[in-house]
Amino acid sequence: MFSFLKKKTHKIQESKVIVYQDYSDVSRVARYFKNETGVTFDKQESILKNKVTTFCKQREIHSFSNLLEIIEKEAKIKQELIDYLTTNETFFYREFKQIDELTKLVKKTSRHVEILCAPSATGEEPYSIAIALLEAGVSSSNFKITGIDINYDAINKAKEAHYRERNVRNLTPEIISKYFTHNGEKYLLNDSIKSLVSFQLANLFDASFKNIGKFDFVFSRNMLIYFDQETKIKAKAILESMRKDNEVGVFFGHADLF
Ligand SMILES: C[S@@+](CC[C@H](N)C(=O)[O-])C[C@H]1O[C@@H](n2cnc3c(N)ncnc32)[C@H](O)[C@@H]1O
Incomplete structure:
Protein backbone atom coordinates (compact mmCIF):
# COMPACT_ATOMS: atom_id res chain seq x y z
CA MET A 1 0.00 0.00 0.00
CA THR A 86 -23.58 28.77 -9.24
CA THR A 87 -25.21 31.68 -7.41
CA ASN A 88 -28.65 32.65 -8.69
CA GLU A 89 -29.43 35.62 -6.46
CA THR A 90 -31.76 38.04 -8.28
CA PHE A 91 -34.98 40.01 -7.77
CA PHE A 92 -37.55 42.06 -9.69
CA TYR A 93 -36.61 45.60 -10.75
CA ARG A 94 -32.97 45.11 -9.68
CA GLU A 95 -30.85 48.05 -10.90
CA PHE A 96 -34.03 49.46 -12.43
CA LYS A 97 -32.34 52.52 -13.97
CA GLN A 98 -30.95 50.36 -16.80
CA ILE A 99 -34.32 48.74 -17.42
CA ASP A 100 -35.83 52.20 -17.61
CA GLU A 101 -33.11 53.23 -20.09
CA LEU A 102 -33.97 50.20 -22.21
CA THR A 103 -37.71 51.02 -22.25
CA LYS A 104 -36.86 54.53 -23.53
CA LEU A 105 -34.72 53.08 -26.34
CA VAL A 106 -37.44 50.57 -27.27
CA LYS A 107 -40.07 53.31 -27.30
CA LYS A 108 -37.96 55.34 -29.75
CA THR A 109 -38.07 52.58 -32.34
CA SER A 110 -41.26 51.53 -34.08
CA ARG A 111 -39.96 48.09 -35.05
CA HIS A 112 -40.20 44.74 -33.26
CA VAL A 113 -37.25 44.19 -30.89
CA GLU A 114 -35.57 41.07 -29.55
CA ILE A 115 -33.91 41.17 -26.13
CA LEU A 116 -31.48 38.65 -24.63
CA CYS A 117 -31.02 38.23 -20.86
CA ALA A 118 -27.82 36.25 -20.33
CA PRO A 119 -27.99 35.18 -17.53
CA SER A 120 -31.63 35.22 -16.46
CA ALA A 121 -31.22 33.07 -13.29
CA THR A 122 -34.76 32.42 -11.96
CA GLY A 123 -36.43 34.84 -14.38
CA GLU A 124 -36.93 38.05 -12.39
CA GLU A 125 -34.82 40.18 -14.76
CA PRO A 126 -36.43 39.25 -18.11
CA TYR A 127 -39.90 39.38 -16.53
CA SER A 128 -39.05 42.83 -15.07
CA ILE A 129 -38.16 43.99 -18.58
CA ALA A 130 -41.47 42.66 -19.93
CA ILE A 131 -43.44 44.40 -17.16
CA ALA A 132 -41.54 47.67 -17.56
CA LEU A 133 -42.08 47.68 -21.34
CA LEU A 134 -45.82 47.12 -20.92
CA GLU A 135 -45.98 49.79 -18.21
CA ALA A 136 -44.23 52.20 -20.60
CA GLY A 137 -46.96 51.56 -23.18
CA VAL A 138 -45.02 49.23 -25.52
CA SER A 139 -47.30 46.64 -27.10
CA SER A 140 -46.54 43.01 -26.22
CA SER A 141 -46.48 42.24 -29.96
CA ASN A 142 -43.51 44.59 -30.37
CA PHE A 143 -40.95 42.66 -28.35
CA LYS A 144 -39.65 39.20 -27.61
CA ILE A 145 -37.39 38.33 -24.66
CA THR A 146 -35.09 35.30 -24.33
CA GLY A 147 -33.59 34.30 -20.97
CA ILE A 148 -30.67 31.88 -20.76
CA ASP A 149 -28.81 30.42 -17.81
CA ILE A 150 -26.36 27.58 -17.16
CA ASN A 151 -28.33 26.51 -14.06
CA TYR A 152 -31.03 23.93 -14.85
CA ASP A 153 -32.94 24.45 -11.56
CA ALA A 154 -32.97 28.20 -12.12
CA ILE A 155 -34.35 27.79 -15.66
CA ASN A 156 -37.13 25.53 -14.36
CA LYS A 157 -37.98 28.02 -11.60
CA ALA A 158 -38.03 30.81 -14.19
CA LYS A 159 -40.52 28.84 -16.31
CA GLU A 160 -42.68 28.17 -13.26
CA ALA A 161 -42.49 31.84 -12.13
CA HIS A 162 -43.59 31.40 -8.53
CA TYR A 163 -41.90 33.96 -6.32
CA ARG A 164 -41.55 34.96 -2.68
CA GLU A 165 -41.94 38.29 -0.95
CA ARG A 166 -38.20 39.03 -1.09
CA ASN A 167 -38.16 38.55 -4.88
CA VAL A 168 -40.89 41.15 -5.43
CA ARG A 169 -39.73 43.58 -2.71
CA ASN A 170 -38.89 46.36 -5.21
CA LEU A 171 -42.29 46.28 -6.93
CA THR A 172 -45.13 48.60 -5.98
CA PRO A 173 -48.37 47.06 -4.64
CA GLU A 174 -50.04 48.25 -7.88
CA ILE A 175 -47.60 46.34 -10.10
CA ILE A 176 -47.91 43.27 -7.87
CA SER A 177 -51.70 43.22 -8.00
CA LYS A 178 -51.69 43.86 -11.76
CA TYR A 179 -49.25 41.10 -12.76
CA PHE A 180 -49.25 38.52 -9.94
CA THR A 181 -51.72 36.34 -8.10
CA HIS A 182 -50.89 36.40 -4.40
CA ASN A 183 -51.40 32.94 -2.98
CA GLY A 184 -50.30 32.40 0.64
CA GLU A 185 -46.53 33.03 0.75
CA LYS A 186 -46.23 32.91 -3.03
CA TYR A 187 -46.57 35.45 -5.79
CA LEU A 188 -47.54 33.66 -8.99
CA LEU A 189 -46.69 35.60 -12.12
CA ASN A 190 -49.62 35.86 -14.54
CA ASP A 191 -49.51 33.91 -17.80
CA SER A 192 -49.83 37.15 -19.78
CA ILE A 193 -46.24 38.03 -18.70
CA LYS A 194 -44.90 34.47 -18.67
CA SER A 195 -45.83 34.10 -22.33
CA LEU A 196 -43.59 37.05 -23.29
CA VAL A 197 -40.34 35.36 -22.22
CA SER A 198 -38.79 32.11 -23.41
CA PHE A 199 -36.06 30.36 -21.45
CA GLN A 200 -33.20 28.08 -22.49
CA LEU A 201 -30.53 26.21 -20.60
CA ALA A 202 -27.24 27.47 -22.10
CA ASN A 203 -23.60 28.01 -21.23
CA LEU A 204 -22.13 31.27 -22.49
CA PHE A 205 -18.86 29.47 -23.32
CA ASP A 206 -20.34 26.59 -25.34
CA ALA A 207 -19.68 26.75 -29.06
CA SER A 208 -23.45 26.36 -29.64
CA PHE A 209 -24.22 29.52 -27.63
CA LYS A 210 -24.09 31.71 -30.73
CA ASN A 211 -26.88 29.64 -32.33
CA ILE A 212 -29.35 31.28 -29.92
CA GLY A 213 -29.46 34.15 -32.39
CA LYS A 214 -28.83 37.85 -32.68
CA PHE A 215 -30.56 40.48 -30.55
CA ASP A 216 -31.35 44.18 -30.61
CA PHE A 217 -30.48 44.51 -26.92
CA VAL A 218 -28.38 42.30 -24.66
CA PHE A 219 -28.57 42.33 -20.85
CA SER A 220 -25.80 40.59 -18.93
CA ARG A 221 -25.84 41.66 -15.33
CA ASN A 222 -24.15 40.17 -12.27
CA MET A 223 -22.53 37.18 -13.99
CA LEU A 224 -19.12 38.63 -14.84
CA ILE A 225 -18.58 39.27 -11.12
CA TYR A 226 -17.94 35.52 -10.80
CA PHE A 227 -15.25 35.51 -13.54
CA ASP A 228 -11.59 36.51 -13.46
CA GLN A 229 -10.34 39.36 -15.64
CA GLU A 230 -9.31 37.19 -18.61
CA THR A 231 -12.67 35.38 -18.63
CA LYS A 232 -14.58 38.66 -18.31
CA ILE A 233 -12.91 39.87 -21.51
CA LYS A 234 -13.84 36.64 -23.33
CA ALA A 235 -17.44 36.85 -22.03
CA LYS A 236 -17.74 40.49 -23.07
CA ALA A 237 -16.64 39.65 -26.64
CA ILE A 238 -19.17 36.77 -26.87
CA LEU A 239 -22.01 38.91 -25.55
CA GLU A 240 -21.14 41.77 -27.88
CA SER A 241 -21.14 39.37 -30.83
CA MET A 242 -24.79 38.52 -30.03
CA ARG A 243 -25.95 42.03 -31.04
CA LYS A 244 -27.56 42.71 -34.41
CA ASP A 245 -26.23 46.25 -34.39
CA ASN A 246 -22.74 47.05 -33.14
CA GLU A 247 -23.79 50.57 -32.24
CA VAL A 248 -25.85 49.33 -29.28
CA GLY A 249 -23.94 48.49 -26.09
CA VAL A 250 -24.49 45.50 -23.83
CA PHE A 251 -26.12 46.32 -20.47
CA PHE A 252 -23.72 45.06 -17.81
CA GLY A 253 -24.38 45.31 -14.07
CA HIS A 254 -22.60 47.98 -12.06
CA ALA A 255 -20.58 45.36 -10.17
CA ASP A 256 -19.48 43.70 -13.45
CA LEU A 257 -17.28 46.64 -14.38
CA PHE A 258 -13.95 45.81 -15.96
C1 LIG B 1 -26.40 36.42 -9.75
S1 LIG B 1 -27.19 35.71 -11.11
C2 LIG B 1 -27.63 37.18 -12.04
C3 LIG B 1 -29.09 37.16 -12.50
C4 LIG B 1 -29.59 38.47 -13.11
N1 LIG B 1 -28.94 38.76 -14.35
C5 LIG B 1 -29.46 39.63 -12.14
O1 LIG B 1 -28.61 40.50 -12.37
O2 LIG B 1 -30.20 39.68 -11.17
C6 LIG B 1 -25.79 35.02 -11.99
C7 LIG B 1 -26.19 33.88 -12.93
O3 LIG B 1 -25.12 33.62 -13.86
C8 LIG B 1 -25.27 32.26 -14.24
N2 LIG B 1 -24.04 31.81 -14.94
C9 LIG B 1 -22.80 31.66 -14.42
N3 LIG B 1 -21.94 31.22 -15.36
C10 LIG B 1 -22.65 31.10 -16.51
C11 LIG B 1 -22.32 30.70 -17.83
N4 LIG B 1 -21.06 30.31 -18.17
N5 LIG B 1 -23.30 30.68 -18.79
C12 LIG B 1 -24.57 31.06 -18.45
N6 LIG B 1 -24.93 31.44 -17.21
C13 LIG B 1 -23.99 31.48 -16.25
C14 LIG B 1 -25.54 31.56 -12.91
O4 LIG B 1 -26.11 30.29 -13.07
C15 LIG B 1 -26.48 32.56 -12.22
O5 LIG B 1 -27.83 32.22 -12.37
Missing part, protein backbone atom coordinates in the same frame (compact mmCIF):
# COMPACT_ATOMS: atom_id res chain seq x y z
CA PHE A 2 1.23 3.52 -0.78
CA SER A 3 2.27 5.00 2.51
CA PHE A 4 1.78 8.60 1.33
CA LEU A 5 -1.86 7.82 0.46
CA LYS A 6 -2.45 6.32 3.87
CA LYS A 7 -1.33 9.52 5.53
CA LYS A 8 -3.59 11.78 3.51
CA THR A 9 -6.75 9.74 3.55
CA HIS A 10 -9.28 8.51 6.00
CA LYS A 11 -10.22 4.84 5.86
CA ILE A 12 -13.78 3.53 6.19
CA GLN A 13 -14.25 -0.21 6.46
CA GLU A 14 -17.58 -1.53 5.25
CA SER A 15 -18.09 -5.28 4.97
CA LYS A 16 -14.52 -5.95 3.73
CA VAL A 17 -14.58 -3.11 1.15
CA ILE A 18 -12.07 -0.43 2.01
CA VAL A 19 -12.98 2.99 0.69
CA TYR A 20 -10.40 5.75 0.81
CA GLN A 21 -11.89 9.19 1.19
CA ASP A 22 -9.74 12.01 -0.14
CA TYR A 23 -11.17 15.48 -0.01
CA SER A 24 -7.85 17.24 0.42
CA ASP A 25 -6.96 19.01 -2.84
CA VAL A 26 -9.84 20.79 -4.56
CA SER A 27 -7.65 22.68 -7.06
CA ARG A 28 -8.39 20.32 -10.00
CA VAL A 29 -12.13 20.69 -9.40
CA ALA A 30 -11.68 24.48 -9.26
CA ARG A 31 -9.76 24.43 -12.58
CA TYR A 32 -12.35 22.15 -14.20
CA PHE A 33 -15.24 24.33 -13.04
CA LYS A 34 -13.58 27.51 -14.27
CA ASN A 35 -12.83 25.95 -17.68
CA GLU A 36 -16.41 24.76 -18.06
CA THR A 37 -18.38 27.73 -16.69
CA GLY A 38 -16.00 30.67 -16.30
CA VAL A 39 -16.83 30.85 -12.59
CA THR A 40 -13.71 31.18 -10.48
CA PHE A 41 -13.13 30.21 -6.85
CA ASP A 42 -9.51 31.44 -6.96
CA LYS A 43 -9.91 33.48 -3.78
CA GLN A 44 -12.45 31.17 -2.14
CA GLU A 45 -10.81 27.75 -2.30
CA SER A 46 -11.84 26.78 1.25
CA ILE A 47 -15.50 27.63 0.52
CA LEU A 48 -15.27 25.55 -2.66
CA LYS A 49 -13.64 22.67 -0.77
CA ASN A 50 -16.42 22.59 1.85
CA LYS A 51 -19.15 22.79 -0.76
CA VAL A 52 -17.68 20.11 -3.04
CA THR A 53 -16.98 17.83 -0.05
CA THR A 54 -20.67 18.04 0.94
CA PHE A 55 -21.69 17.45 -2.69
CA CYS A 56 -19.48 14.33 -2.87
CA LYS A 57 -20.58 12.91 0.51
CA GLN A 58 -24.26 13.30 -0.38
CA ARG A 59 -23.64 11.13 -3.45
CA GLU A 60 -21.17 8.70 -1.89
CA ILE A 61 -18.40 9.94 -4.16
CA HIS A 62 -15.25 9.23 -2.18
CA SER A 63 -12.76 11.71 -3.61
CA PHE A 64 -12.46 14.79 -5.78
CA SER A 65 -10.61 12.73 -8.44
CA ASN A 66 -13.48 10.27 -8.43
CA LEU A 67 -15.91 13.19 -8.86
CA LEU A 68 -14.03 14.41 -11.93
CA GLU A 69 -14.09 10.92 -13.46
CA ILE A 70 -17.84 10.60 -12.82
CA ILE A 71 -18.61 14.02 -14.26
CA GLU A 72 -16.88 13.10 -17.52
CA LYS A 73 -19.27 10.17 -17.93
CA GLU A 74 -22.48 11.40 -16.33
CA ALA A 75 -24.00 14.63 -17.64
CA LYS A 76 -26.62 14.59 -14.88
CA ILE A 77 -24.00 14.78 -12.09
CA LYS A 78 -22.14 17.49 -13.99
CA GLN A 79 -25.36 19.55 -14.21
CA GLU A 80 -26.04 18.95 -10.51
CA LEU A 81 -22.58 20.29 -9.66
CA ILE A 82 -23.15 23.37 -11.86
CA ASP A 83 -26.54 23.97 -10.18
CA TYR A 84 -24.94 23.54 -6.76
CA LEU A 85 -21.99 25.88 -7.33
Whole structure:
Protein backbone atom coordinates (compact mmCIF):
# COMPACT_ATOMS: atom_id res chain seq x y z
CA MET A 1 0.00 0.00 0.00
CA PHE A 2 1.23 3.52 -0.78
CA SER A 3 2.27 5.00 2.51
CA PHE A 4 1.78 8.60 1.33
CA LEU A 5 -1.86 7.82 0.46
CA LYS A 6 -2.45 6.32 3.87
CA LYS A 7 -1.33 9.52 5.53
CA LYS A 8 -3.59 11.78 3.51
CA THR A 9 -6.75 9.74 3.55
CA HIS A 10 -9.28 8.51 6.00
CA LYS A 11 -10.22 4.84 5.86
CA ILE A 12 -13.78 3.53 6.19
CA GLN A 13 -14.25 -0.21 6.46
CA GLU A 14 -17.58 -1.53 5.25
CA SER A 15 -18.09 -5.28 4.97
CA LYS A 16 -14.52 -5.95 3.73
CA VAL A 17 -14.58 -3.11 1.15
CA ILE A 18 -12.07 -0.43 2.01
CA VAL A 19 -12.98 2.99 0.69
CA TYR A 20 -10.40 5.75 0.81
CA GLN A 21 -11.89 9.19 1.19
CA ASP A 22 -9.74 12.01 -0.14
CA TYR A 23 -11.17 15.48 -0.01
CA SER A 24 -7.85 17.24 0.42
CA ASP A 25 -6.96 19.01 -2.84
CA VAL A 26 -9.84 20.79 -4.56
CA SER A 27 -7.65 22.68 -7.06
CA ARG A 28 -8.39 20.32 -10.00
CA VAL A 29 -12.13 20.69 -9.40
CA ALA A 30 -11.68 24.48 -9.26
CA ARG A 31 -9.76 24.43 -12.58
CA TYR A 32 -12.35 22.15 -14.20
CA PHE A 33 -15.24 24.33 -13.04
CA LYS A 34 -13.58 27.51 -14.27
CA ASN A 35 -12.83 25.95 -17.68
CA GLU A 36 -16.41 24.76 -18.06
CA THR A 37 -18.38 27.73 -16.69
CA GLY A 38 -16.00 30.67 -16.30
CA VAL A 39 -16.83 30.85 -12.59
CA THR A 40 -13.71 31.18 -10.48
CA PHE A 41 -13.13 30.21 -6.85
CA ASP A 42 -9.51 31.44 -6.96
CA LYS A 43 -9.91 33.48 -3.78
CA GLN A 44 -12.45 31.17 -2.14
CA GLU A 45 -10.81 27.75 -2.30
CA SER A 46 -11.84 26.78 1.25
CA ILE A 47 -15.50 27.63 0.52
CA LEU A 48 -15.27 25.55 -2.66
CA LYS A 49 -13.64 22.67 -0.77
CA ASN A 50 -16.42 22.59 1.85
CA LYS A 51 -19.15 22.79 -0.76
CA VAL A 52 -17.68 20.11 -3.04
CA THR A 53 -16.98 17.83 -0.05
CA THR A 54 -20.67 18.04 0.94
CA PHE A 55 -21.69 17.45 -2.69
CA CYS A 56 -19.48 14.33 -2.87
CA LYS A 57 -20.58 12.91 0.51
CA GLN A 58 -24.26 13.30 -0.38
CA ARG A 59 -23.64 11.13 -3.45
CA GLU A 60 -21.17 8.70 -1.89
CA ILE A 61 -18.40 9.94 -4.16
CA HIS A 62 -15.25 9.23 -2.18
CA SER A 63 -12.76 11.71 -3.61
CA PHE A 64 -12.46 14.79 -5.78
CA SER A 65 -10.61 12.73 -8.44
CA ASN A 66 -13.48 10.27 -8.43
CA LEU A 67 -15.91 13.19 -8.86
CA LEU A 68 -14.03 14.41 -11.93
CA GLU A 69 -14.09 10.92 -13.46
CA ILE A 70 -17.84 10.60 -12.82
CA ILE A 71 -18.61 14.02 -14.26
CA GLU A 72 -16.88 13.10 -17.52
CA LYS A 73 -19.27 10.17 -17.93
CA GLU A 74 -22.48 11.40 -16.33
CA ALA A 75 -24.00 14.63 -17.64
CA LYS A 76 -26.62 14.59 -14.88
CA ILE A 77 -24.00 14.78 -12.09
CA LYS A 78 -22.14 17.49 -13.99
CA GLN A 79 -25.36 19.55 -14.21
CA GLU A 80 -26.04 18.95 -10.51
CA LEU A 81 -22.58 20.29 -9.66
CA ILE A 82 -23.15 23.37 -11.86
CA ASP A 83 -26.54 23.97 -10.18
CA TYR A 84 -24.94 23.54 -6.76
CA LEU A 85 -21.99 25.88 -7.33
CA THR A 86 -23.58 28.77 -9.24
CA THR A 87 -25.21 31.68 -7.41
CA ASN A 88 -28.65 32.65 -8.69
CA GLU A 89 -29.43 35.62 -6.46
CA THR A 90 -31.76 38.04 -8.28
CA PHE A 91 -34.98 40.01 -7.77
CA PHE A 92 -37.55 42.06 -9.69
CA TYR A 93 -36.61 45.60 -10.75
CA ARG A 94 -32.97 45.11 -9.68
CA GLU A 95 -30.85 48.05 -10.90
CA PHE A 96 -34.03 49.46 -12.43
CA LYS A 97 -32.34 52.52 -13.97
CA GLN A 98 -30.95 50.36 -16.80
CA ILE A 99 -34.32 48.74 -17.42
CA ASP A 100 -35.83 52.20 -17.61
CA GLU A 101 -33.11 53.23 -20.09
CA LEU A 102 -33.97 50.20 -22.21
CA THR A 103 -37.71 51.02 -22.25
CA LYS A 104 -36.86 54.53 -23.53
CA LEU A 105 -34.72 53.08 -26.34
CA VAL A 106 -37.44 50.57 -27.27
CA LYS A 107 -40.07 53.31 -27.30
CA LYS A 108 -37.96 55.34 -29.75
CA THR A 109 -38.07 52.58 -32.34
CA SER A 110 -41.26 51.53 -34.08
CA ARG A 111 -39.96 48.09 -35.05
CA HIS A 112 -40.20 44.74 -33.26
CA VAL A 113 -37.25 44.19 -30.89
CA GLU A 114 -35.57 41.07 -29.55
CA ILE A 115 -33.91 41.17 -26.13
CA LEU A 116 -31.48 38.65 -24.63
CA CYS A 117 -31.02 38.23 -20.86
CA ALA A 118 -27.82 36.25 -20.33
CA PRO A 119 -27.99 35.18 -17.53
CA SER A 120 -31.63 35.22 -16.46
CA ALA A 121 -31.22 33.07 -13.29
CA THR A 122 -34.76 32.42 -11.96
CA GLY A 123 -36.43 34.84 -14.38
CA GLU A 124 -36.93 38.05 -12.39
CA GLU A 125 -34.82 40.18 -14.76
CA PRO A 126 -36.43 39.25 -18.11
CA TYR A 127 -39.90 39.38 -16.53
CA SER A 128 -39.05 42.83 -15.07
CA ILE A 129 -38.16 43.99 -18.58
CA ALA A 130 -41.47 42.66 -19.93
CA ILE A 131 -43.44 44.40 -17.16
CA ALA A 132 -41.54 47.67 -17.56
CA LEU A 133 -42.08 47.68 -21.34
CA LEU A 134 -45.82 47.12 -20.92
CA GLU A 135 -45.98 49.79 -18.21
CA ALA A 136 -44.23 52.20 -20.60
CA GLY A 137 -46.96 51.56 -23.18
CA VAL A 138 -45.02 49.23 -25.52
CA SER A 139 -47.30 46.64 -27.10
CA SER A 140 -46.54 43.01 -26.22
CA SER A 141 -46.48 42.24 -29.96
CA ASN A 142 -43.51 44.59 -30.37
CA PHE A 143 -40.95 42.66 -28.35
CA LYS A 144 -39.65 39.20 -27.61
CA ILE A 145 -37.39 38.33 -24.66
CA THR A 146 -35.09 35.30 -24.33
CA GLY A 147 -33.59 34.30 -20.97
CA ILE A 148 -30.67 31.88 -20.76
CA ASP A 149 -28.81 30.42 -17.81
CA ILE A 150 -26.36 27.58 -17.16
CA ASN A 151 -28.33 26.51 -14.06
CA TYR A 152 -31.03 23.93 -14.85
CA ASP A 153 -32.94 24.45 -11.56
CA ALA A 154 -32.97 28.20 -12.12
CA ILE A 155 -34.35 27.79 -15.66
CA ASN A 156 -37.13 25.53 -14.36
CA LYS A 157 -37.98 28.02 -11.60
CA ALA A 158 -38.03 30.81 -14.19
CA LYS A 159 -40.52 28.84 -16.31
CA GLU A 160 -42.68 28.17 -13.26
CA ALA A 161 -42.49 31.84 -12.13
CA HIS A 162 -43.59 31.40 -8.53
CA TYR A 163 -41.90 33.96 -6.32
CA ARG A 164 -41.55 34.96 -2.68
CA GLU A 165 -41.94 38.29 -0.95
CA ARG A 166 -38.20 39.03 -1.09
CA ASN A 167 -38.16 38.55 -4.88
CA VAL A 168 -40.89 41.15 -5.43
CA ARG A 169 -39.73 43.58 -2.71
CA ASN A 170 -38.89 46.36 -5.21
CA LEU A 171 -42.29 46.28 -6.93
CA THR A 172 -45.13 48.60 -5.98
CA PRO A 173 -48.37 47.06 -4.64
CA GLU A 174 -50.04 48.25 -7.88
CA ILE A 175 -47.60 46.34 -10.10
CA ILE A 176 -47.91 43.27 -7.87
CA SER A 177 -51.70 43.22 -8.00
CA LYS A 178 -51.69 43.86 -11.76
CA TYR A 179 -49.25 41.10 -12.76
CA PHE A 180 -49.25 38.52 -9.94
CA THR A 181 -51.72 36.34 -8.10
CA HIS A 182 -50.89 36.40 -4.40
CA ASN A 183 -51.40 32.94 -2.98
CA GLY A 184 -50.30 32.40 0.64
CA GLU A 185 -46.53 33.03 0.75
CA LYS A 186 -46.23 32.91 -3.03
CA TYR A 187 -46.57 35.45 -5.79
CA LEU A 188 -47.54 33.66 -8.99
CA LEU A 189 -46.69 35.60 -12.12
CA ASN A 190 -49.62 35.86 -14.54
CA ASP A 191 -49.51 33.91 -17.80
CA SER A 192 -49.83 37.15 -19.78
CA ILE A 193 -46.24 38.03 -18.70
CA LYS A 194 -44.90 34.47 -18.67
CA SER A 195 -45.83 34.10 -22.33
CA LEU A 196 -43.59 37.05 -23.29
CA VAL A 197 -40.34 35.36 -22.22
CA SER A 198 -38.79 32.11 -23.41
CA PHE A 199 -36.06 30.36 -21.45
CA GLN A 200 -33.20 28.08 -22.49
CA LEU A 201 -30.53 26.21 -20.60
CA ALA A 202 -27.24 27.47 -22.10
CA ASN A 203 -23.60 28.01 -21.23
CA LEU A 204 -22.13 31.27 -22.49
CA PHE A 205 -18.86 29.47 -23.32
CA ASP A 206 -20.34 26.59 -25.34
CA ALA A 207 -19.68 26.75 -29.06
CA SER A 208 -23.45 26.36 -29.64
CA PHE A 209 -24.22 29.52 -27.63
CA LYS A 210 -24.09 31.71 -30.73
CA ASN A 211 -26.88 29.64 -32.33
CA ILE A 212 -29.35 31.28 -29.92
CA GLY A 213 -29.46 34.15 -32.39
CA LYS A 214 -28.83 37.85 -32.68
CA PHE A 215 -30.56 40.48 -30.55
CA ASP A 216 -31.35 44.18 -30.61
CA PHE A 217 -30.48 44.51 -26.92
CA VAL A 218 -28.38 42.30 -24.66
CA PHE A 219 -28.57 42.33 -20.85
CA SER A 220 -25.80 40.59 -18.93
CA ARG A 221 -25.84 41.66 -15.33
CA ASN A 222 -24.15 40.17 -12.27
CA MET A 223 -22.53 37.18 -13.99
CA LEU A 224 -19.12 38.63 -14.84
CA ILE A 225 -18.58 39.27 -11.12
CA TYR A 226 -17.94 35.52 -10.80
CA PHE A 227 -15.25 35.51 -13.54
CA ASP A 228 -11.59 36.51 -13.46
CA GLN A 229 -10.34 39.36 -15.64
CA GLU A 230 -9.31 37.19 -18.61
CA THR A 231 -12.67 35.38 -18.63
CA LYS A 232 -14.58 38.66 -18.31
CA ILE A 233 -12.91 39.87 -21.51
CA LYS A 234 -13.84 36.64 -23.33
CA ALA A 235 -17.44 36.85 -22.03
CA LYS A 236 -17.74 40.49 -23.07
CA ALA A 237 -16.64 39.65 -26.64
CA ILE A 238 -19.17 36.77 -26.87
CA LEU A 239 -22.01 38.91 -25.55
CA GLU A 240 -21.14 41.77 -27.88
CA SER A 241 -21.14 39.37 -30.83
CA MET A 242 -24.79 38.52 -30.03
CA ARG A 243 -25.95 42.03 -31.04
CA LYS A 244 -27.56 42.71 -34.41
CA ASP A 245 -26.23 46.25 -34.39
CA ASN A 246 -22.74 47.05 -33.14
CA GLU A 247 -23.79 50.57 -32.24
CA VAL A 248 -25.85 49.33 -29.28
CA GLY A 249 -23.94 48.49 -26.09
CA VAL A 250 -24.49 45.50 -23.83
CA PHE A 251 -26.12 46.32 -20.47
CA PHE A 252 -23.72 45.06 -17.81
CA GLY A 253 -24.38 45.31 -14.07
CA HIS A 254 -22.60 47.98 -12.06
CA ALA A 255 -20.58 45.36 -10.17
CA ASP A 256 -19.48 43.70 -13.45
CA LEU A 257 -17.28 46.64 -14.38
CA PHE A 258 -13.95 45.81 -15.96
C1 LIG B 1 -26.40 36.42 -9.75
S1 LIG B 1 -27.19 35.71 -11.11
C2 LIG B 1 -27.63 37.18 -12.04
C3 LIG B 1 -29.09 37.16 -12.50
C4 LIG B 1 -29.59 38.47 -13.11
N1 LIG B 1 -28.94 38.76 -14.35
C5 LIG B 1 -29.46 39.63 -12.14
O1 LIG B 1 -28.61 40.50 -12.37
O2 LIG B 1 -30.20 39.68 -11.17
C6 LIG B 1 -25.79 35.02 -11.99
C7 LIG B 1 -26.19 33.88 -12.93
O3 LIG B 1 -25.12 33.62 -13.86
C8 LIG B 1 -25.27 32.26 -14.24
N2 LIG B 1 -24.04 31.81 -14.94
C9 LIG B 1 -22.80 31.66 -14.42
N3 LIG B 1 -21.94 31.22 -15.36
C10 LIG B 1 -22.65 31.10 -16.51
C11 LIG B 1 -22.32 30.70 -17.83
N4 LIG B 1 -21.06 30.31 -18.17
N5 LIG B 1 -23.30 30.68 -18.79
C12 LIG B 1 -24.57 31.06 -18.45
N6 LIG B 1 -24.93 31.44 -17.21
C13 LIG B 1 -23.99 31.48 -16.25
C14 LIG B 1 -25.54 31.56 -12.91
O4 LIG B 1 -26.11 30.29 -13.07
C15 LIG B 1 -26.48 32.56 -12.22
O5 LIG B 1 -27.83 32.22 -12.37
